[in-house]
Amino acid sequence: MPTTQTTTNHTIALALGTFTIAALSALTPTQAQAQEKQEVTIPVVIKATTASYWQAVFDGAHQAADRLGIQIEELGPANETEVARQISIMENLVSRQPTAIVLAPVSNDALAGPVEAATDADIPVVIIDSGVDTDRYASLIATDNFAAGQRAGHALAECIEKTSGDAAGEVAYLRTNPNGESLVSRDNGFLDAMDQYPDIKVVDNRVANNDTAKAMNDTLDLLNRHPDLKGIFADNQLMGDGAGTAFAEQGAGDDVCLVAFDSSELEVDFLRQGIIDSLVVQDPYMMGYSGVWFAYAASQGVSLPRSVDTGVHVATTENVESADFTGLLDPSKRQLTPYLEAPSATAKTDSQ
Structure with a gap:
């Protein structure tokens, strides 16, 4: 080396x-x-x-x-x-x-x-x-996927604190692939960030194998199994598409924070609607x-x-329309x- x-x-x-x-x-x-x-x-x-x-x-x-x-x-x-x-x-x-x-x-x-x-x-x-x-x-x-996962974790904690008044409660995350180096590092970074919030507890995770439909169903199951859930992290674009769709169906966006990775057209639309609270954009x-x-x-x-x-950059409902994100969220521009x-x-x- x-x-x-x-x-x-x-x-x-x-x-x-x-x-x-x-x-x-x-x-x-x-x-x-x-x-x-x-x-x-x-x-x-x-x-x-x-x-x-x-x-x-x-x-x-x-x-x-x-x-x-x-x-x-x-x-x-x-x-x-x-x-x-x-x-x-x-x-x-x-x-x-x-x-x-x-x-x-x-x-x-x-x-x-x-x-x-x-x-x-x-x-x-x-x-x-x-x-x-x-x-x-x-x-x-x-x-740097570990650092990016940390950014996602901190964004989720900030959203929970903003929504409920305290960075506390149960969270879960959706995993794309347990074998990919970038995704494992990303998930580990997220967990490392969560460890910095003693009142936040990671209670569940699901592997959706890069399948949007499975990510949607897994999200619905997480919301049903954990009625006190405060937040979910979706670790790539297809996980974000699926989780956002589930949140839209359940109307969960007002009570449960959702932080996702990447910036598909659907994810960005969910961000603008307030269904996704933050996108960690590569x-x-x-x-x-x-x-x-x-x-x-x-x-x-x-x-x-x-x-x-x-x-990476963190896009939120507050900054999504800024010039800084124009080319990142829409590569055609x-x-x-x-x-x-x-x-x-x-x-x-x-x-x-």
Whole structure:
């Protein structure tokens, strides 16, 4: 594992701007001309093609590809639980020898082997969204999910205190997948935050396997089984869609706080209605954009930041209409320069 140092107060814009300039200067004119004649395609392998979160990743990836003058290929299983399917995709890609690969691993341990196989085949792999149990990749671009889970927990406690006058009572949470590194870290961060409120007790949790209908039914069951429940945390977009739908059906929003992750169209609508109290918003568009940009640079031999934290933001009914959230909540309105002017993020780089 390379030794790392933390560079504070840097944005993704600075991190990408620096290596982009290096990438361009690393090519001689002859090499650049030859590169322009090639059809460069970078596969982007996501976790679930059925979730709007991952469509935002693809949107960002396409914009980066357009600016670089290359192509991307959209790949991934339908659901985050399809580990074998994603492994098969990676194995097929290694046999095809693409320029580079962008991968959001559905399992941190199961995808370690395919990542190492790609690296052994001299295919740079940029990891996005969540980590993998190997250090043999070009760079990691992801949310600090433990810290993000903590933000969600504090947001839930603040809502409970605002609603009932005290940060106290019973809470529960909906889990997407007990095996995904990002989700486990996120849930652990939430539980860590809850431990900081001695009068709040986590009484239940459900695993909904990235299924919106199951998340809705699990939420209804939680509300019925725990009539004194003060709050629920839904740990990803599909969990938020399902929990919000259940709250809308039950009219639970006035008495029970709901904090969810991500920013689907339905989640944002629930936030504006006051059904969801807070959304912890990631930056999937930026993950896709910078993932492709990093992957192309890696294919040119550029030294990349070891990791970049893309950050999270908490949207509430009070701030949801602010300009700060326009591009995060609706990626179609996202405006980027080629150097990725974006919300603050911390980069960790290989020490020299």
